[in-house]
Amino acid sequence: MKHVIESIHKYIPPENVGYVLVKRTKVFIPYKEFGINVLERSEIPLSFVHETVLKLLAEDVCNVEEMVNVLGLEYDILKEIIAEMAIADLVVVSEMSLILTAKGKIALQELKKVTVKKNQVNELYVNMITGEIESYSNCLYYDRPIPGYMYFDQTFDLDIQFLREKFSSVEKIYEKDKEEESIFVKKSRGETSLYRILDIAYQKIKYMSISCFVFVNEETASLLLMFDDDKLSVYSTIAKSQINNRTNSIKWLFESNREFIAKNKSIRHEIDVDKDKARNKLLSLIQQKSKLKVSSQEIESYYYSDRYLLDGEIADIIRECHEYKPQKLVIASPHMRQFLQDNLTSLINMLPLIKIILIYNKDEYGMDKSKEWLVSQLKNDNKGKQNIAFFPLDPGQKINTTQIICHPGFVINTLYELVEDDMNQFVLKEISDISFDLDKIMKALKQFEQIID
Numbered sequence: 001m002k003h004v005i006e007s008i009h010k011y012i013p014p015e016n017v018g019y020v021l022v023k024r025t026k027v028f029i030p031y032k033e034f035g036i037n038v039l040e041r042s043e044i045p046l047s048f049v050h051e052t053v054l055k056l057l058a059e060d061v062c063n064v065e066e067m068v069n070v071l072g073l074e075y076d077i078l079k080e081i082i083a084e085m086a087i088a089d090l091v092v093v094s095e096m097s098l099i100l101t102a103k104g105k106i107a108l109q110e111l112k113k114v115t116v117k118k119n120q121v122n123e124l125y126v127n128m129i130t131g132e133i134e135s136y137s138n139c140l141y142y143d144r145p146i147p148g149y150m151y152f153d154q155t156f157d158l159d160i161q162f163l164r165e166k167f168s169s170v171e172k173i174y175e176k177d178k179e180e181e182s183i184f185v186k187k188s189r190g191e192t193s194l195y196r197i198l199d200i201a202y203q204k205i206k207y208m209s210i211s212c213f214v215f216v217n218e219e220t221a222s223l224l225l226m227f228d229d230d231k232l233s234v235y236s237t238i239a240k241s242q243i244n245n246r247t248n249s250i251k252w253l254f255e256s257n258r259e260f261i262a263k264n265k266s267i268r269h270e271i272d273v274d275k276d277k278a279r280n281k282l283l284s285l286i287q288q289k290s291k292l293k294v295s296s297q298e299i300e301s302y303y304y305s306d307r308y309l310l311d312g313e314i315a316d317i318i319r320e321c322h323e324y325k326p327q328k329l330v331i332a333s334p335h336m337r338q339f340l341q342d343n344l345t346s347l348i349n350m351l352p353l354i355k356i357i358l359i360y361n362k363d364e365y366g367m368d369k370s371k372e373w374l375v376s377q378l379k380n381d382n383k384g385k386q387n388i389a390f391f392p393l394d395p396g397q398k399i400n401t402t403q404i405i406c407h408p409g410f411v412i413n414t415l416y417e418l419v420e421d422d423m424n425q426f427v428l429k430e431i432s433d434i435s436f437d438l439d440k441i442m443k444a445l446k447q448f449e450q451i452i453d
Helices: 001-013 048-058 064-071 075-087 102-110 159-163 166-184 234-244 247-251 256-264 272-286 298-304 311-321 336-350 366-376 382-386 436-448
Strands: 019-045 091-094 097-100 112-127 134-135 190-217 223-226 328-333 357-359 390-395 401-408 410-420 424-433
Touching: 001 272, 001 298, 001 311, 019 223, 019 424, 048 064, 048 075, 048 097, 048 390, 064 075, 064 097, 075 091, 075 272, 075 410, 097 102, 102 112, 102 190, 112 234, 134 166, 134 336, 159 166, 159 190, 166 190, 190 234, 223 234, 234 247, 247 410, 256 410, 311 336, 311 410, 311 424, 328 336, 336 357, 336 366, 401 436, 410 436
Parallel strands: 328 357, 357 390
Antiparallel strands: 019 112, 019 190, 091 097, 112 134, 190 223, 328 401, 401 410, 410 424
């Protein structure tokens, strides 16, 4: 679990005076994958035979038959050479004589041949918020945002005018790709450069997920979204604008279930002082580790104490729970659909080894489809199918909190609060704690024995 402990630092929110942290969430940034038709300019060293023919023309040896005698070549071979030079616009053929072109004169001076040809450059990406252009990388792009998460609307259109204005950016990517190609493919003689962008060959929308912290102002109740690697606050500004304009893309940040809002908007949970202190001490030790000598044992002692979790930790803990060699993993949640979306890959990977029990409210929106999709992913895995069990609860048995029980291992409890902003919209806040105490794990497991049995 060492790397899980070390990864906690990425969930530590930035200090923000006058604001209170509500949650950490994903936001999907729109990108366009596109290809372009271009003209490439190539400079190739002039071949010896082409150079010799051009020199003869410069000395007024223009007759083809005379050249055959001077060069000592067969007529058919010289004929092919002349055809190549004519195609490259180095010479013009007039009956049995050759004429040196302007391009041929330049080639003779520089001893290299310049050609321009059409090509297509694919898998370029443009950030539809910042306008930055990138080549294909190992980043994970989605065809659409994951349901339940907010996304941004694009702020401009991708057209040929935009790309021509960004020619230098495209050119840098083009040159970098050519350099990387030359590592794996034997470099041809000469240099090739981007000459002109002709048009857009194709374009399709993509999305990239980035993390952000959602804060609420203590006085005005306005929201502030702070993003990773957003030094110029471009994303924060766009988020504020789209929240104010109530765009459809931003609505996923807010709770939409009116019945849930009516029942829970006034609920406030009391903070457990000891769990709060344990979490804060752990964070302090992690932050000090780079500056001071902090022992791993001390960090681990607070990590494995009863403490509050940082928003984002749960996914890491679930992904690595196999290290506890559990017999079963019980997950009971009123927000099971969201949980599955966040942890689906981890659950599928552990299914062959661990019994997983999912307990959820029968009337949870979209849960039936999520269940079908999860089962479909296991269609070729008989052991996986046998190791997962679904327990939908009737309205009379409804649960309002989340419990994740890894036995043996840990128990996680999650409570929910609604935070109202200055536009009377509600953001769901999760308050999660963890315990590694075996007695507490068994006590939590016992609550669900009747349902499971």
